[in-house]
Amino acid sequence: RIRQLEKDAARRTFNGNGMNDSLPPLPVTQHSNVDGNDHAEEDDGAGFDTLFGHPYGALPYGNIHFASPPSSSSDVSADDRQPSSPSPSSWHPDKVRRDGLGPNLRQLNDEQLINILSFVDGPSLASGICCASKFLYVAGHHEELWRDLVLRRWGEVGFTVRDPHDTAEESGSSMQQKGATGCWKDIYAWNHQSLDDCTKRTTKRHSPISIQGIYSDIFFRSWLCRSFALQPSWLSTHTVSSIPHSEMTTERFYKEYEQTNTPVLIKGASKTWPAVQKWTRDYLLSVASEKRFRATSGAAPLPAQFSLSDYLNYCDSSTEEAPLYLFDRTFATKCPQLLHDFDESLKSSCGWWDGDTAEFGHDLFGVLGEERRPDYQWLIVGPKRSGSCFHIDPNCTHAWNAPIIGRKRWIFYPPGVTPPGVFPSPNGDDVCMPISIGEWFLTFWDQHVERRKDPDVKRRPLECTACPGDVLFVPHGWWHMVMNIGDEDIDGGAGGVDERGVSVALTRNYVSGSNLSDVLRFLDSRVNQISGCRDRGEAIQPDDLGREFRKALSEVKHCRSESLGEEKNDDNGEEEKGRWADLLERAEQRAKEGWGCDAWVDLPSTCASVGNADKGNCDDNAGVKDEPTNNCTKTSVLARAKQSSSCSSECGMSSTSASSGAFSFSFL
DSSP, rough: HHHHHHHHHHHHHHHHHOOTTOOOOOOOOOOTTTTTTOOOOGGGGGOBBBSSSSOOOOOOOOGGGGOOOOHHHSSSSSSTTTTTTOOGOOOTTHHHHHHHHHHTTSOOOOOHHHHHHSSSOOOHHHHHHHOOOHHHHHTTTOOOHHHHHHHHHHHHTTOOOOOOOOTTTTTTTTTSSSTTTOOOHHHHHHHHOOOHHHHTTOOOOEEEEEEOOOOHHHHHHHHHHHBBBGGGGGGGGOOOOOOGGGGGOOOHIIIIIIIOOEEEEEETTTTHHHHHHHOOHHHHHHHHHEEEEEEEOOSSSOEEEEEEEHHHHHHHHOSSSSSOOEEESSSSHHHHHHTTTTHHHHHHOGGGGGGTOOTOOOGGGGOOOOTSSSEEEEEEEEEOOOOOOOOEEGOOOOOEEEEEEEEEEOOOOOTTTTTHHHHHHTTTTEEEEEEEOOOOOOHHHHHHHHHOSSSGGGGSOOOEOOOOOEEEEOOTOOOEEEEOOGGGSTOOSSSSSTTTTTEEEEEEEOOOOTTTTHHHHHHHHGGGOSSSSOOOTTTTOOOHHHHHHHHHHHHHHHHHHHHHHOOOTTTTTHHHHHHHHTTTHHHHHHHHHHOOTTOOOOOOOOOOOOTTTTGOOOOOHHTTGSSSTTOOOOOOOOHHHSSSSSSSGGSSOOHHHHHTOOOOOOOO
């Protein structure tokens, strides 16, 4: 065994311990010069151009093959010559790493080294590890290390984030340079000090030192996935149906889009909402500055509690690959004014989403009551370039999404068509995918472009950009990813985005007559994937949700039928009355016949009696806990965030499914 370990260590050393197979390919610019220079001034921000350089000078490991030995002594003056400088004959291209780690630690690869450093406390990391050598200086400033230290110590109680624009006392600080560094070490230092406010205000932020000779895919990868410049082709395609609000009616929306399960962007649907007209940074701070909101990330080990002012400061300074994303389900209770700013306007401008008057039934989970129903509405706030990698909406629900500040870039894949880079398990409990949007764009964009040419038009992806004032309908079962972008990322863009790059949106999920049959079948056969209720004691739990939902529908359907019948005195009165009375019965029948959406399939062991609410968990899920899970289960930011919003079990998995490694689909 020891001999095998020695061979493995030797193999890692031979291959290069800074090398990592998961490094995304560098994008090829469409404006490259003949000599291969991808940084031409005419590049207009496409391709390999990045928003800012790596703050610590790390380069991809492959660059080590182009490393040159130090200049000969003849090229260096006597005053500048370093006594300890190596001679060219003893020089090694990975000298900084080899000398910085010594003969023992350098046998570890960089990922293993970071894992070891994750057990070091903050003061020891700052004053010990980071001062030990050049290489450990870079490794010890790995942003995720400081993020995890902050979250483990202050995540649940909250912490202060210094305004990165408050630099009156730091006129010479490099922090004024765009993207100079991340913010987690500064956050740790700011909250770790037990000093008065006056002393803290004079505390300088960390200013990174660029080190030459650092070749590491691990250090370079997370920076690349966050800092790459967007190519124009990534934002130019618009294939989602776009309908002016003035041309949309309830009947048209239901028959052409909801019933056919087709995405549609309704232009101008929310432009009269007070939220769209009033929500600015200052307004939100005046309403909810000190209210605490929950933020999560698919890459972070724990959630965090932020005040809104601290979270906006975090957004301004974040340079992470997968930043913490504020996805709060309790905003209406914390700040009723925020709900008032859109709820009534939604009903008047989008009657098809008014649960009280929608002709074809809307928000049927509402019959369970506000406390007992699954989570259904969220306030979404995040920095630019944040968002959600591919996922499917929870509980078989439809959704609408309204950008309030900032634009959102959407990519859809039809039900049953898996996006490139996404690998779900057969029963949908697990999924393996890139953990960040940047990684997906850099790695799988070319495959996505090929999918646009699929001979079967129904299998092609759809894309669009939603702007403030628009509302997007997200049908159930569609894979989709979302990226928050600014106006400077779109040619000719103007207005609608905060100058500091913060994105704000509202979203709701719902059940209507068009997806009721699939929801009933899902509640019976996918109990392990039910989300939005496990962490709330007052909510109906997954094992009982199907039965209680049916019971509630059966009790209210007759009342609604009679009410509608009394209001309808024309020849169609009986037809309308029958439509309401038969809503549940027809959905039950369709549920027994099979799925109405290709996003879900029945495995051979699937329970034959779907629709039997008393049965609870069907056979295909009874053995899920005993099934092996994917070896590389990664979830998107929102898959971690939207499961629930008040305890750590919502972060990607419920408390029940987490033990089995089950993944519950979520959405933005």
